[in-house]
Amino acid sequence: xxxxxxxxxxxxxxxxxIAKVRSSGYVAHLAESDEGxxxxxxxxxxxxxxxxxxxxxxxxxxxxxxxxxxxxxxxAFHPRDSRVPLNGSHMGADKVLVIAGPCSVExxxxxxxxxxxxxxxxxTALRGGAFKPRTSPYSFQGHGEKGLQWLAEAREVTGLxxxxxxxxxxxxxxxxxxxxxxxxxxxxxxxxxxxxAAGESQHTVLLKRGMxxxxxxxxxxxxxxxxxxxxxVMICERGIRTxxxxxxxxxxxxxIPVLKSQTHLPVIADPSHAIGLREHVEAVSMAAVAAGxxxxxxxxxxxxxxxxxxxxxxxxxxxxxxxMENVRRVAQAVGRTA
Ligand code: PEP
Ligand code: MN
Numbered sequence: 001x002x003x004x005x006x007x008x009x010x011x012x013x014x015x016x017x018i019a020k021v022r023s024s025g026y027v028a029h030l031a032e033s034d035e036g037x038x039x040x041x042x043x044x045x046x047x048x049x050x051x052x053x054x055x056x057x058x059x060x061x062x063x064x065x066x067x068x069x070x071x072x073x074x075x076a077f078h079p080r081d082s083r084v085p086l087n088g089s090h091m092g093a094d095k096v097l098v099i100a101g102p103c104s105v106e107x108x109x110x111x112x113x114x115x116x117x118x119x120x121x122x123x124t125a126l127r128g129g130a131f132k133p134r135t136s137p138y139s140f141q142g143h144g145e146k147g148l149q150w151l152a153e154a155r156e157v158t159g160l161x162x163x164x165x166x167x168x169x170x171x172x173x174x175x176x177x178x179x180x181x182x183x184x185x186x187x188x189x190x191x192x193x194x195x196x197a198a199g200e201s202q203h204t205v206l207l208k209r210g211m212x213x214x215x216x217x218x219x220x221x222x223x224x225x226x227x228x229x230x231x232x233v234m235i236c237e238r239g240i241r242t243x244x245x246x247x248x249x250x251x252x253x254x255x256i257p258v259l260k261s262q263t264h265l266p267v268i269a270d271p272s273h274a275i276g277l278r279e280h281v282e283a284v285s286m287a288a289v290a291a292g293x294x295x296x297x298x299x300x301x302x303x304x305x306x307x308x309x310x311x312x313x314x315x316x317x318x319x320x321x322x323x324m325e326n327v328r329r330v331a332q333a334v335g336r337t338a
Contacts, residue, residue, distance in 0.1 A: 002077050003054045006061045007036040013059025014039070020057070024049075029229075031078040036061060040077040042227065070219040070263075072226040073233075078264040084204060084232045086181070087124050087161045091234050092266035096331045096338040097295040099163050099181075099206075099268070100320065101127035103310035104140060105147035113302060115154035117317045121324045122338075125181065126151070126160040127297055131167050132309060133187045140308040148178035155180075163206055163297070169197035176203045186211050186238055186273075189221050199228030206268065206297070208236045215255055219263055234266045235259065236297060237288075239274030248276020248313065251284050256291040267292070272299040272313045281315050282323040286330045289338070296327065 003017055017039055021028040025045030031038045041049065054063040066076050083090035091097050100118040105111045105128040115126045130147025132140065143150070151162045161180035166172055167188055175182060181204045188194055189210035198205045205225050209218045218235060225233050237256060239249025251274035259267045269288030271281045285296050301307045301314035315323060324338070331338035 001041045001049050001051065001054070001063060001065050002071075003039040003041070003063045004033070004061045005036040005039070005059050009036055009059035009061075013057070017054065017057055017060065020054070029072055029077070031080075033079040035079075038077060038079075040066075040071055042071055068219075069216070070223040073219045073222045073263045073265060075262060075264055080264060082231065082233075082264045082266065084234050084266050086204070087159070089124055091268070092294050094336050096289050096293065096327065096336050097124040098324065098327070098338070099123065099125040099127050099295065099297040100300050101163075102129075102301050102307065103272075103299045103314060104129045104132055104142055104308050105150055105164075106143075106308050108150045108153060110302070111147075111150045111154045112157055114300060114317070115158045115160055117302070118300060118320065119158045119160055121317075121321045122328075123160065123324075124295075125163050126154055126158065127163045127183070127299070128154075129165050129183075129309070131165055131171070131175075133165070133167055133185050134309070145174065148175065152178045166194070166198070169193045172197040172201050172203075176201050180204060181206050181234075184208060184221075189213055189218065192224060195221055195224035196228065199225040199230045202228075202230050202232075204232040204234070205230065206234045206236055208238045208270065209240070209252075209255070211239065211241045211249060213240075215258055215262070218259075222263070222265060234268050234295070235263070236268040236270050237274070237293075238270035239276075247274070247280075249274050251275055251288075253287055253291055256288060256293050260292050266294040268295040268297055269293040270297045272297070272310070272315075276313045278304060278313055278315050278319070281313065282319075282326055285323060285327050289327055289330045289336070290334055292334075298323070 132142035271284035
């Protein structure tokens with residue numbers, strides 16, 4: 001349920017509603033809207049929730065039940081776009097932010113070279129996997145903590161914040177020591193223990209859509225993180241499985257405007273994993289920005305053919321510069337910057 005306070009509600013009226021929520025055994029989450037403060041009730045309690053109990057309280061404009069299984073992620077609870085701080089800018093604000101880097105951190109020199117190049121081209125953050133969720137157990141699994149240390153060095157050299165995947169709830173504290181943003185990958189979108197650990201960490205989270213997950217599944221997964229009071233969550237469309245085999249996955253362009261209407265969380269697109277073909281990554285990037293994506297996460301590599309993972313979809317450094325220019329033009333065409 002959400003309780004929307006009147007725009008001129010007094011602090012005491014708001015705190016009385018919060019006190020009632022708590023004494024009924026629910027947790028109160030607060031959000032600001034143009035209408036007034038919104039109090040979201042979540043959690044479980046034996047006390048039944050009655051809309052009239054709240055509408056009759058002083059300062060309350062209205063109260064309504066939220067039917068969706070996700071509440072804190074919904075626009076009903078939080079009508080304004082959430083802004084997630086990233087490197088002095090905000091994901092979810094006017095500027096479309098780009099996170100770029102290799103699929104895997106391969107060596108110290110590789111990650112530093114790429115970090116410098118993507119920074120120069122205008123990227124806001126550096127990506128790179130140290131723990132890799134590979135389909136085959138015989139594929140390169142990542143350099144682990146050594147990779148995290150190299151990422152941290154690349155951040156020192158460039159100032160770019162680090163986005164890297166964590167696959168194991170037990171490793172969340174370690175990854176938090178090195179990374180600015182915890183990436184939860186498509187294969188782990190419904191790893192609820194991991195979502196809870198990432199929520200508890202209060203670290204910024206980039207949550208990718210599972211390849212066979214619906215938009216609702218994705219928002220429910222985000223809710224796990226938000227339920228811990230961690231509001232710094234970005235969600236990412238990275239392609240879904242369909243019958244099509246000409247591309248690696250099918251980029252669900254529809255998901256961008258639908259997510260933007262259903263949630264206040266910033267929505268990012270990952271054209272690299274979606275289409276899987278470097279020559280088309282730019283076109284899908286431009287389409288995603290035109291459709292309203294707040295950011296992009298892109299794989300780049302100095303020598304894509306020699307990459308230890310995802311070379312086929314990795315864009316060469318020079319091509320990345322051109323891509324950034326074209327993305328900027330689309331961003332401007334839709335009233336944003338990049
Ligand atoms: C990645 O970002 O390299 C990755 C493994 O992505 P996804 O989880 O979307 O497959
Ligand atoms: Mn990859």
